[in-house]
Amino acid sequence: MNGEAIHSRAEQLIGQEFVEGISESDRRWLEEHLRECEKCAAAAASTDRALRALKGVSVQVPAGLAEKTKFRVHLRAQERTFAEPRRGILWIACAASWTFGAITAPFVWRALHWVGDQMALPRLVPELGFGLWWALPAIVAGAIILAENAKFERQRDGLRQQHWDAE
C-alpha cells in the first residue's frame, strides 16, 4: 500500500469507527498508524472533538411548553371524541326505530283510533298521538346530541380554566 492509500484507509476507518464501529484488527492497525502519522492523528482528534462538542450542545426547552402541549392535545382529543363519538350507534338506533315504526304504523294507527273511539276523544287526539309516536326517535336523538354538546362545552371550559389556573 502506498503512502496516499494508507492515509486514505486511516481516514476511512476514523469515520467508520464513529459511525458503525470497526473490527479489532482494523482498530489495532489504526492505532498503530495514528501513533506514527501526525496528520491522521489530528484528523481523528478533530473528529472526536467535533462529536464531543455536538453531544455536549444543550438546548433550553421553553418553560411551560409541555403543559401548553398537553392542554392542546387534550383539547383536540375531546374535539375528536365529540366529532366521532357513539353517533354511529345513535343513528343506527334511529334507523332501526324508524324501520320498526314504518312496519307497525298501520297497527299503531288502528290501535290509537280504537283507543280514541273507546274514550270518545276527538279525532285530532289519536292523530297527534300518531305524529308524536313517529317523531319520538328524532326527539330522543336531538336531546342526546344537545346533552352531549353541553357536556363537551362544559368539559372544554373546565380544561381551559385548569390551563389558565396552571399558567
Add this chain to the structure above:
Amino acid sequence: MIAAMSGPALMFSAVTQDDSLKALAAGLRRRDPKLIDRLIEQHQYRLFRYLVYLTASRERAEDFFQETWIRVMERGHQYDGESRFETWLFSIARHLVIDWQRQRKMQSLDSLLEPESGTRAEFADAASPSPLNLILTSEEATAVQSSLERLPIIHREVLLLRFQEDLPLSEIGRVLGVPLATVKSRLYRGLEGLRALITGQAI
C-alpha cells in the same frame, strides 16, 4: 454495559422492552391521555432539540412540537410497537416540517437539500442571522451550531440522530425513510463536513 450482560439477561431485557413497546402501542391506540402526558414529559427535550436543529427557529420548533404531539394522539393507532417510540416520533416531526416546507416552497426537503446540487435549505428566516444562538447555551455549542448551520440539512439531521439521539443506523433509516446505505453515506459525508468546518473554526 451491554457486553457485561449475560445472554439470558440480554434476552430478558429485549423481551421486556418488546412488551413495553407493545403496551405503549396499545395505549396510543386507546389515546390514553395519561400515557400521552407522560410521553410528552419524557421526550420533550429530545424532540424540541431535534426540531430546533431542523428548523433553526425557536418559535417554529415550538409550533411543530405541539403539532407533533397532536399528530401522535391522532395517529397513535399507526404506531406498531415494532420500532422505538422516538423513531416514530421523530419521523412524525420530520414529516410535519417537510409538509410545511412543501407548502412554503412546493419542494420536498430532500430535493431542496441535495448536497450534490450545492444548495442548502434555508430553514431560518433570512432576517434572523443566527437563531440557534438564542437557544444554545454553551459557548462551544455556538461554534458547533454555526458549523451545523453550514451543513446541508440531510447531513445535519443524520448527525443529530446518530450522535445526539444515539439512534441505531437502522432506526435512522426508518425516521428518514431511506435505505441503510444512504444513512451511512450521509453520515460519512456529514462527519467529514462537520470535521472540516469545526477544524476551520478551531474549537
